[in-house]
Amino acid sequence: MQESLLIPKIEKTSEKNFPLFGELANLEHEQIVFCSRPEAGLKAIIAIHNTTLGPALGGTRMWNYKSEADAVKDVLRLSRGMTYKAAISGLNLGGGKAVIIGDPQTDKNEQLFRAFGRFVDGLAGRYITAEDVGMTEKEMEWIFAETKYVTGIPKSLGGSGNPSPVTAYGVYMGIKAAAKQAFGSDSLNGRRIAIQGAGSVASHLARHLKSEHAELFISDIFSEKAERLAAEVGASVVTADEIYTLNVDIFSPCALGGVVNDDTIHHLNCHIIAGGANNILDDEKKHGELLREIGILYAPDYVINAGGIINIASEMEGYNEQQALEKTSRIYDTTIEIFKFAEENGVTTNVASNILAERRIAGVGRLGTIYSSKSHFSKRMGEMYLRDRA
Ligand SMILES: NC(=O)c1ccc[n+]([C@@H]2O[C@H](COP(=O)([O-])OP(=O)(O)OC[C@H]3O[C@@H](n4cnc5c(N)ncnc54)[C@H](O)[C@@H]3O)[C@@H](O)[C@H]2O)c1
Numbered sequence: 001m002q003e004s005l006l007i008p009k010i011e012k013t014s015e016k017n018f019p020l021f022g023e024l025a026n027l028e029h030e031q032i033v034f035c036s037r038p039e040a041g042l043k044a045i046i047a048i049h050n051t052t053l054g055p056a057l058g059g060t061r062m063w064n065y066k067s068e069a070d071a072v073k074d075v076l077r078l079s080r081g082m083t084y085k086a087a088i089s090g091l092n093l094g095g096g097k098a099v100i101i102g103d104p105q106t107d108k109n110e111q112l113f114r115a116f117g118r119f120v121d122g123l124a125g126r127y128i129t130a131e132d133v134g135m136t137e138k139e140m141e142w143i144f145a146e147t148k149y150v151t152g153i154p155k156s157l158g159g160s161g162n163p164s165p166v167t168a169y170g171v172y173m174g175i176k177a178a179a180k181q182a183f184g185s186d187s188l189n190g191r192r193i194a195i196q197g198a199g200s201v202a203s204h205l206a207r208h209l210k211s212e213h214a215e216l217f218i219s220d221i222f223s224e225k226a227e228r229l230a231a232e233v234g235a236s237v238v239t240a241d242e243i244y245t246l247n248v249d250i251f252s253p254c255a256l257g258g259v260v261n262d263d264t265i266h267h268l269n270c271h272i273i274a275g276g277a278n279n280i281l282d283d284e285k286k287h288g289e290l291l292r293e294i295g296i297l298y299a300p301d302y303v304i305n306a307g308g309i310i311n312i313a314s315e316m317e318g319y320n321e322q323q324a325l326e327k328t329s330r331i332y333d334t335t336i337e338i339f340k341f342a343e344e345n346g347v348t349t350n351v352a353s354n355i356l357a358e359r360r361i362a363g364v365g366r367l368g369t370i371y372s373s374k375s376h377f378s379k380r381m382g383e384m385y386l387r388d389r390a
Pocket residue numbers: 163164165167196197198199200201202219220221222225240254255256257276277278305306308309
């Protein structure tokens with residue numbers, strides 16, 4: 001029989017290879033939106049994980065995924081992480097994330113991002129987007145042309161601009177809290193600190209650490225970046241491999257995720273791991289427990305790198321840099337609280353922060369059972385709705 005030209009042939013994928021609803025149920029997502037606009041080359045997925053605390057906020061990542069299944073897995077994992085990050089940071093926001101499947105070097109065009117902006121707009125504020133890996137201010141402006149549900153927009157458009165300096169400030173606060181816990185003092189004077197990566201977050205972090213006279217070691221896969229930053233802050237440059245084995249007080253991964261893994265964990269020669277990178281532990285459970293066993297204190301990444309989201313959340317209420325920094329400085333107390341909880345309950349620090357985040361979501365979620373004048377509207381977006389109509 002001749003194949004129909006109107007009915008596209010659908011490749012059969014076994015559920016075993018692509019257990020989408022299994023993943024959704026496991027990670028407890030609320031909604032996944034697949035956005036398609038073939039003539040613009042748009043293939044995007046928006047994942048809304050949890051909106052108990054407020055609208056789902058999380059950046060849009062553009063990446064050349066090896067497969068569509070990889071893109072789905074990434075957006076599910078990242079959006080869930082945003083729920084925990086917002087919750088532990090005391091924000092009235094839920095967790096969401098979007099991925100655009102494509103090569104950020106070659107596949108960008110105005111139509112694609114404006115089409116994506118329309119899909120975001122169609123969610124009517126359930127999802128608010130921002131910049132993430134593979135995106136620049138230019139694409140954010142295209143998205144912003146189609147929807148107001150964008151934050152972290154350029155300063156020239158009235159936004160808060162690049163969040164990296166605030167992220168770095170939060171990481172610095174988290175490092176100090178970890179030093180207090182491990183050494184009894186949060187002074188970093190003379191502490192040996194290894195920073196992996198010499199990018200935006202790492203550079204701002206290195207300046208804070210320098211101001212406290214820490215002894216710094218820096219690596220980057222682009223050695224010229226490491227050398228430039230090292231020259232500025234008086235650090236030593238080490239190779240990308242050496243950074244794992246250095247005898248230091250603190251290892252601060254500020255490049256990519258998954259760097260504490262089966263290959264690296266037994267080479268680590270530090271007392272604390274506290275960095276800006278997302279998903280530092282390759283396997284949260286396994287490597288979290290191993291770190292505890294070998295006596296390395298781990299400051300959970302999503303807790304101490306939350307300055308960026310705190311900054312862009314502040315933009316939604318009328319940006320105030322001082323307020324954003326003040327809120328970010330509370331990362332110190334939150335991190336200490338997590339360490340204490342972990343100690344008292346005999347759990348790893350990453351499990352402790354998950355439990356505290358879940359408690360806040362459950363506790364605030366239960367408030368919905370009390371009638372208030374705003375109860376007709378869904379929490380924060382209700383307020384936005386009223387404000388927009390005023
Ligand atoms: N920018 C933010 O506000 C923010 C917020 C939260 C989390 N983060 C996370 O922090 C990390 C750094 O973000 P950024 O904005 O500074 O990115 P960036 O791209 O400016 O810097 C990353 C740097 O890491 C280097 N690098 C990559 N692999 C490396 C390796 N194996 N060894 C050494 N260096 C390596 C890159 O060359 C680059 O210089 C990322 O994991 C990001 O997801 C960033």
